[in-house]
Amino acid sequence: MDETNRAARRVADVETQVSEHIARTGPVFGRASSSDGAVTVVCAPGAPPQEVRISPAALNMGAAALGDEIVRVAERAAEDAAARMHQSLARLVDPATSRALTEIGFPAGAAEEDFGSSYLRGPR
Amino acid sequence: MSSQEERIAAADRLTGVLSRVTGTATHHTGLVTVTASAVGALKSVRLLPAALGRGPDAVGRMVTETARLATDSAVQTSYNEVAKTLGDSMAMAIEDFAGPPPLHAQGPGTPPLPGTSPAPGGSAPAPPRAPGRTAPRPAPAHRPTPEPPAPGQVTRPWSAQPPKPAQRPRPPVEDDDDDFFADPFRGQRR
Known part of the structure; x- marks a missing residue:
């Protein structure tokens, strides 16, 4: 078996492991909220916000301030999603692949602390 | 540059394009x-300000829907940027492993996401860009499509780009040996 075949087989093995892992744990999402709970954003790694929740009180912030707050919270939600995906896959892939995840924009980082397990289910 | 090197260069460029x-x-x-x-x-x-009058749920929904369409527009522009620099064949190779661009996946007859529409050609508020960067081009969704594809026909959005200007006409080739030896570079001067 030459080097190319070995590499292709390794890629296929990792792909299978990741697919099985995702099927077992469910999709990965990140979430972040502003400190007063005015804005909450949920998003998948590398994707736009899937849900933007705004409290009635947040409307008192004014349009410009609310828009800026959504951008800030969405950025933290994206970082949270990236960190959760990295942590989820780091158990399955070798260190080189783990570093590659960081290089393409999914660093390990730190997941949001107030985020429960409802969006990232553990192994069943 | 070998095919392998071209693919590596394409991947590197794609990462930069996606972030920019x-x-x-x-x-x-x-x-x-x-x-x-x-x-x-x-x-x-x-x-x-009038958006706030729609209520918090409606505002959240409008932001989510519009963000999705804005992302699709950026992805489409990224494909166009890659295709413009590295050629259609490289863009197709990227499409093979990254999936079709959003406007291609929707198909020309697919209506946009309910309640949203791409910003008209380049009216985007200019985001902060690094010095020396060029402004992103508008997605081809804002360009007229030459003609609808036949059913089942695979089309590439970048194929709709305007054709390159015609090459400068070359002087007529003359096979007269005497003229050639008198001035061998006459056909190559501009």
Whole structure:
């Protein structure tokens, strides 16, 4: 078996492991909220916000301030999603692949602390 | 450059393009305008004061829908940028492993996401860009499509780009040996 075949087989093995892992744990999402709970954003790694929740009180912030707050919270939600995906896959892939995840924009980082397990289910 | 080297260069360039290019979309009510990168990172969210009168749930929904369309626009522009520099064949290779661009996946007859529409050609609020960077081009969704494809026909959005200008006409080739030896480079001078 030459080097190319070995590499292709390794890629296929990792792909299978990741697919099985995702099927077992469910999709990965990140979430972040502003400190007063005015804005909450949920998003998948590398994707736009899937849900933007705004409290009635947040409307008192004014349009410009609310828009800026959504951008800030969405950025933290994206970082949270990236960190959760990295942590989820780091158990399955070798260190080189783990570093590659960081290089393409999914660093390990730190997941949001107030985020429960409802969006990232553990192994069943 | 070998095929392998070209693919590596394409992957490197794609990463840079994805982080740089943005797309902008405006809700059909005009109340929400979102600028986002190709990986869905929100760069700006502009709400008109009247949007707040729709209630918190409606505002959240409008932002979510408009952000999705802005991201699709940025992804489309990224494909165009890659195709422009590395050629259609490289863009097709990227499409093979990254999936079709959003406007291609929707198909020409597919209506846009309900309640949203891409911002008209380049009216995006200019996001902060690194010095020396060029402004991203508008997605081809804003360009007229030459003609609808036949059913089942695979089309590439970048194929709709305007044709390159015609090459400068070459002087007529003359096979007269005497003329050639008198001035061997006459056909190559401009």
